[in-house]
Amino acid sequence: MTTRGLGLDDPQRENEVLLAIIEATTSGPGVEPLAGAVARVITGATATDVCFVHVLDDTERSLTLAGATPPFDAQVGRVRLPLDTGVTGWVASHREPVVITGDKRADPRYVAIPELHGEQYTSMVSVPMESEPVGLAGVLNVHTVAHREFDDRDVRVLTAIxxxxxxxxxQARMHRRLAAREEAHGRFAEQMIAAQEAERQRLARDIHDGISQRLVTLSYHLDAVATFLGRDEAAAARTDLTTASDMVLTTLDEARAAIGALRPPVLDDLGLSGALAALARGLPEVRVALDLEDRRLPEHVEVALYRIAQETLQNVLKHAGAEEVTVRLTTGSTGVRLEIADDGVGFDPAERTADRAGTDGAGYGLASVRERAELVGGSVRVTSRPGTGTTVTVTAPVDSEPFDEVSPRNT
Incomplete structure (x- = not known):
């Protein structure tokens, strides 16, 4: 039995199909959902048995099956065809349609694709999917089990589709590329921060296990020598030993401070909110108000926000002359916000162009704050005027997974 054409001889029916195709192209930004929706519309409207939508890869050297009607939708993403291989590859390379109504194996361009069971289908039409602004996007194929006579009008309709x-x-391919680049940038930032923190941890361990331990041992020996020295004959030696002991203790304190700066243990022990509370309460002669949501965030975000808070609070001590500092940490399903506000002398952010170039000048040193925020995909806003204090607000994205229940900590 032979059937003729696509069954779209009625212009009204043809317009309905084209409108359905247009609606299918709005199914979302993803390549595969779009291609699958188009394949279903075509087979439903033309009474063909199967439709394959092969999309040009980003390398533009091969095609990937991006959409298909059942049962071949399970092969989406798995079937790849080099250009100029098979009928589909030939259509992509020559930008011309191909119609086969009988024995496909007799066509020298035909190459069997086992996953798509081409031997089960008798007739096919393959057309390039291309438009003037964007060029070739892929190849569209329809197949029928029964013998089907496709005429020039059928080819024109499929080419229009x-x-x-x-x-x-x-557009979907561009969206996919942009999303991939953003994801790669995010992974790179996380890996870089993780590498930095791993190196900080290594240095902290080296200082603790090496320099610090030797300083402690040296202090014990100095104390022992001082105990055995007589009071009269070795007064000068005792003075030198006391000075040496004091220097050892000072150096030991500095080593411990360096360890804390390299990798603050409080961040591992208490999380970001606890670490921020400890950091803020350690400010000398400054009243502290805390409003911190106690939620764990991705490690690279916690590290970045802690370093930002550390830098900002040091700037408050150096430049603000503040009596009170407020630290707020709030989180949502996809983002986190850190706000540090003081009631100090303030400044005009517009005049701090030198700070944006990486020099602190006489005001807040915000260059490193901005750099740390940008590394985790965040941003910094500074609000200040002379005599009105300063507020530094940092926002950063986090994973879209929902957080646990909020446990606010207010002081």
Missing amino acids: GSLVAGALH
């Missing part, structure tokens, strides 16, 4: 789909597929 391919042209409509090409623009949407191009």
Whole structure:
């Protein structure tokens, strides 16, 4: 039995199909959902048995099956065809349609694809999906089990559909590339921060296990020598030993401070909110108000926000002349916000162009704050005027997974 054409001889029916295709192209930014929706519309409207939508890879050297009607939708993403291989590759390379109504194996361009069971289908039409602004986006194939006579009008209709789909597929491919780049940038930032923190931990361990331990041992020996020295004959030696002991203790304190700066243990022990509370309460002669949500965040975000708070609070001590500092930490399903406000002397941010270039001048040193925020995809806003204090607000994205229940900590 032979059937003729796509069954779209009625212009009204043809317009309905084209409108359905346009609606399918709005199914979302993803390449695969779009291609799958188009394949279903085509088979439903043309009474063909199966439709394959092959999309040009980003390398533009091969095609990938991006959409198919059941049962072949399970092969989406798995079937790849080099350009100029098989009928589909030939259509992509030559930008011309191909119609086969009988024995496909007799066509020298035909190459069997085992996953798509081409031997089960008798007739096929393959057209390039391309449009003037974007060029080739892929190849559209329809197949029928029964013998089907496809005429020039059928080819023109399918080519028009391919042209409509090409623009949407191009946009979807661009969206995918942008999303991949953003994801790669985010992973790079996380890996860089993780590498920095790993190096900080290594240095902290080296200082603790090496320099600090030797200083402690040296202090014990100095104390022992001082005990055995007589009071009269070795007064000068005792004075030198006391000075040496004092220097050892000072150096030991500095080593411990360096360890804390390299990797604050409080961040591991208490999380970000606890670490911020300890950091703020350690400010000398400054009243502290805390409003901190106690939620764990990704490690690279916690480290960045802790370093930002550390830098900002040091700037408050150096430059603000503040009597009170407020630290707030709030989180949502996809973002975190850190706000540090003081009632100090303030400044005009517009005049701090030197700070943006990486020099602190006489005001807040915000260059490193901005750099740390940008590394985790965040941003910094500074609000200040002379005589009105300063507020530094940092926002950063976090994973889209929901957080645990909020446990606010207020002081």
